[in-house]
Amino acid sequence: xxxxxxxxxxxxxxxxxxxxxxxxxxxxxxxxxxxxxxxxxxxxxxxxxxxxxxxxxxxxxxxxxxxxxxxxxxxxxxxxxxxxxxxxxxxxxxxxxxxxxxxxxxxxxxxxxxxxxxxxxxxxxxxxxxxxxxxxxxxxxxxxxxxxxxxxxxxxxxxxxxxxxxxxxxxxxxxxxxxxxxxxxxxxxxxxxxxxxxxxxxxxxxxxxxxxxxxxxxxxxxxxxxxxxxxxxxxxxxxxxxxxxxxxxxxxxxxxxxxxxxxxxxxxxxxxxxxxxxxxxxxxxxxxxxxxxxxxxxxxxxxxxxxxxxxxxxxxxxxxxxxxxxxxxxxxxxxxxxxxxxxxxxxxxxxxxxxxxxxxxxxxxxxxxxxxxxxxxxxxxxxxxxxxxxxxxxxxxxxxxxxxxxxxxxxxxxxxxxxxxxxxxxxxxxxxxxxxxxxxxxxxxxxxxxxxxxxxxxxxxxxxxxxxxxxxxxxxxxxxxxxxxxxxxxxxxxxxxxxxxxxxxxxxxxxxxxxxxxxxxxxxxxxxxxxxxxxxxxxxxxxxxxxxxxxxxxxxxxxxxxxxxxxxxxxxxxxxxxxxxxxxxxxxxxxxxxxxxxxxxxxxxxxxxxxxxxxxxxxxxxxxxxxxxxxxxxxxxxxxxxxxxxxxxxxxxxxxxxxxxxxxxxxxxxxxxxxxxxxxxxxxxxxxxxxxxxxxxxxxxxxxxxxxxxxxxxxxxxxxxxxxxxxxxxxxxxxxxxxxxxxxxxxxxxxxxxxxxxxxxxxxxxxxxxxxxxxxxxxxx
Amino acid sequence: xxxxxxxxxxxxxxxxxxxxxxxxxxxxxxxxxxxxxxxxxxxxxxxxxxxxxxxxxxxxxxxxxxxxxxxxxxxxxxxxxxxxxxxxxxxxxxxxxxxxxxxxxxxxxxxxxxxxxxxx
Numbered sequence: 020x021x022x023x024x025x026x027x028x029x030x031x032x033x034x035x036x037x038x039x040x041x042x043x044x045x046x047x048x049x050x051x052x053x054x055x056x057x058x059x060x061x062x063x064x065x066x067x068x069x070x071x072x073x074x075x076x077x078x079x080x081x082x083x084x085x086x087x088x089x090x091x092x093x094x095x096x097x098x099x100x101x102x103x104x105x106x107x108x109x110x111x112x113x114x115x116x117x118x119x120x121x122x123x124x125x126x127x128x129x130x131x132x133x134x135x136x137x138x139x140x141x142x143x144x145x146x147x148x149x150x151x152x153x154x155x156x157x158x159x160x161x162x163x164x165x166x167x168x169x170x171x172x173x174x175x176x177x178x179x180x181x182x183x184x185x186x187x188x189x190x191x192x193x194x195x196x197x198x199x200x201x202x203x204x205x206x207x208x209x210x211x212x213x214x215x216x217x218x219x220x221x222x223x224x225x226x227x228x229x230x231x232x233x234x235x236x237x238x239x240x241x242x243x244x245x246x247x248x249x250x251x252x253x254x255x256x257x258x259x260x261x262x263x264x265x266x267x268x269x270x271x272x273x274x275x276x277x278x279x280x281x282x283x284x285x286x287x288x289x290x291x292x293x294x295x296x297x298x299x300x301x302x303x304x305x306x307x308x309x310x311x312x313x314x315x316x317x318x319x320x321x322x323x324x325x326x327x328x329x330x331x332x333x334x335x336x337x338x339x340x341x342x343x344x345x346x347x348x349x350x351x352x353x354x355x356x357x358x359x360x361x362x363x364x365x366x367x368x369x370x371x372x373x374x375x376x377x378x379x380x381x382x383x384x385x386x387x388x389x390x391x392x393x394x395x396x397x398x399x400x401x402x403x404x405x406x407x408x409x410x411x412x413x414x415x416x417x418x419x420x421x422x423x424x425x426x427x428x429x430x431x432x433x434x435x436x437x438x439x440x441x442x443x444x445x446x447x448x449x450x451x452x453x454x455x456x457x458x459x460x461x462x463x464x465x466x467x468x469x470x471x472x473x474x475x476x477x478x479x480x481x482x483x484x485x486x487x488x489x490x491x492x493x494x495x496x497x498x499x500x501x502x503x504x505x506x507x508x509x510x511x512x513x514x515x516x517x518x519x520x521x522x523x524x525x526x527x528x529x530x531x532x533x534x535x536x537x538x539x540x541x542x543x544x545x546x547x548x549x550x551x552x553x554x555x556x557x558x559x560x561x562x563x564x565x566x567x568x569x570x571x572x573x574x575x576x577x578x579x580x581x582x583x584x585x586x587x588x589x590x591x592x593x594x595x596x597x598x599x600x601x602x603x604x605x606x607x608x609x610x611x612x613x614x615x616x617x618x619x620x621x622x623x624x625x626x627x628x629x630x631x632x633x634x635x636x637x638x639x640x641x642x643x644x645x646x647x648x649x650x651x652x653x654x655x656x657x658x659x660x661x662x663x664x665x666x667x668x669x670x671x672x673x674x675x676x677x678x679x680x681x682x683x684x685x686x687x688x689x690x691x692x693x694x695x696x697x698x699x700x701x702x703x704x705x706x707x708x709x710x711x712x713x714x715x716x717x718x719x720x721x722x723x724x725x726x727x728x729x730x731x732x733x734x735x736x737x738x739x740x741x742x743x744x745x746x747x748x749x750x751x752x753x754x755x756x757x758x759x760x761x762x763x764x765x766x767x768x769x770x771x772x773x774x775x776x777x778x779x780x781x782x783x784x785x786x787x788x789x790x791x792x793x794x795x796x797x798x799x800x
Numbered sequence: 801x802x803x804x805x806x807x808x809x810x811x812x813x814x815x816x817x818x819x820x821x822x823x824x825x826x827x828x829x830x831x832x833x834x835x836x837x838x839x840x841x842x843x844x845x846x847x848x849x850x851x852x853x854x855x856x857x858x859x860x861x862x863x864x865x866x867x868x869x870x871x872x873x874x875x876x877x878x879x880x881x882x883x884x885x886x887x888x889x890x891x892x893x894x895x896x897x898x899x900x901x902x903x904x905x906x907x908x909x910x911x912x913x914x915x916x917x918x919x920x
Contacts, residue, residue, distance in 0.1 A: 066841065066842055066912055077842075086884075360825065661841050697854070697861070697864075698851065698854035698855070699851065700854070700855075741818070743818035744855070745855055746855035746856065
């Protein structure tokens, strides 16, 4: 018995000794993480190495590793993986099997997470709302001088000129004008109010880091104003910005632009950037022979200075101030501003020249603050304050416009998440005040033929003899403020189901108390197939003069019905996205349908009379139904093809009759191809847009010689670009409107701009034909 | 018109720079392949080394194998030499065979790329 015990003891000791020596030779272990559902999964590709040496290895697909200990003096193991908090572990002599837990770095307030090298444009898989993210890669595929032009290669957002004279760009989302979508910069709603008219041109392309386009009803956090969607522009940030970036651009129309931005990291918390943009276009030309400049002369100067103070994981503070000066001058080729008089001299004999001029001075400031509390619930408190001071003065013929807007906006948001991101709430308050001083002084011209009884046939002299003029002022001074509270609840089962339910209650000084409910659902039917549905309400106060600038370039008399309401609509949407593999690369097919239905709307009626524009409250149905299908795939490596097709069915009730909305294409198609050689040394991009017929405003009541067809024709737009990359700079060469397609005679009565039927607002296609451009981008990191 | 001519000239210049800028337009160039051992640590290093070397004068192709840390470079013997290539890799912050990494560039590397990285 005693011997047995001794033998047992010896064997145990031998065993212990041998295992000790075995242990001292290698260290093994597993690196793992706990996901949102609490499941433990191994982490592959984790770098595990001995501190102070280069001896290490990577974990395998299951997160396991094995390392030799021999020759290691200080047994400390460093474990690191991008996107996770690293760890250093002391390994003692008898540690043979290690179990290491890595925690992911918590993302800050934004919803869309981009990891690794993103594709140029992708539908965010993580977002419950259908959001397309457009990155700098995509922005650099086209000439893209400002935000308006950034959507040339996008299937969901359409860009067009609002008229044939001012060069103002407008967008369309879900079949409706861009005024129904909320355009924000860094989640602050700054492109609104008087900026709606030309605001898209205020954001230079090279300042942008990415653009998120969310279709359908959006979050209640940023207010009640989005009806068809939200477009959010993220600017370049100082903490990730380059030391210096310069972009020079020129095109065959002698439009020149220069952009420069630089960032300085003052210390590990504070960084600043200065971004500047200057554009000059002074070359007058008239290629369609209508006597009018095809493009207005524009001089733009804009600067943006921003400061970021970030204590990682605790506090984020972003302060920005932006200034813009723009001077636009257009009209007839021989228009001379210095000799022009604001009276009726020279109208009867048609010697007076028609011109337009708009001068804008705009100052914007924002201050965003976020505090993160690591109290187990990952809560954060955000305060966003912003302000706008916008001054715009212009003349259109002998009519004058003045606009001055002062806006202050504040938003306080508290967010908290529970049970490992399963539940999340956002709540808070917001307030804004908008003070407008706006007026349009129109001189209505009366010709002798207009006073003759129907029985008399007017002579040529009757038709062009001015018998009178009346000055009609439209004064739209107003002050509007609104205060509201919101609550949004998100229920998220990672990669399976997400529900976002939001409710807002606001009091608006113009239209009283109202509620804004919004609901989003996302269901992952399989790992690769997801369904999204949304329903929600949106409201907005129309800015009738600022949003209908195009009608100023005509002799149409404006008639505003009394008691105009605000606008209110419901939006319903359904989207199906399928991710699969084609040609061994990622591919995506998505189908979506959206319906926007107006409860209240201010109808802008250009059809009832060609010599007038009537503004009145909607009395009947007004809706926009859109169906879109999109396919993105890569036929060969480093290439991408996007094919999309959209059907628009947009109708409104004018004068008691349900009619197709004017200037909306019945269908649109897009095919865009891009190919890059190894290391992206060469990049080739080609985009084709197909535009279906759009109903044009009714010209049947005009004299026969001036009448236009009821519909615009089907037309095709082609653009392309070649980019060559070098060590420190890229050069690009491209062309727009390569098929040289032009809308002939976009201006009605272009030879008699003071006459009753003069109208430049019916532009449905390109005014200038083919244009070629070239540019250079230099980056110093 | 005058403007068309100015612009035609400008575009031809741009086109020529695109085609020939950065490469030597020389006769009988020989393409050689060389393998250099680096101190690359992870996939980020692959992007940094490949991206950094791809646009260097004379380099036709670059490929780094993270497992073995060896970078294979196809280069034009008329435009560059193996010593030049090693110097360029060193300037990126990595060792290249027996050429040590440039200290300033090494400091700028992200933590996971440094060969003796402390806890970060």
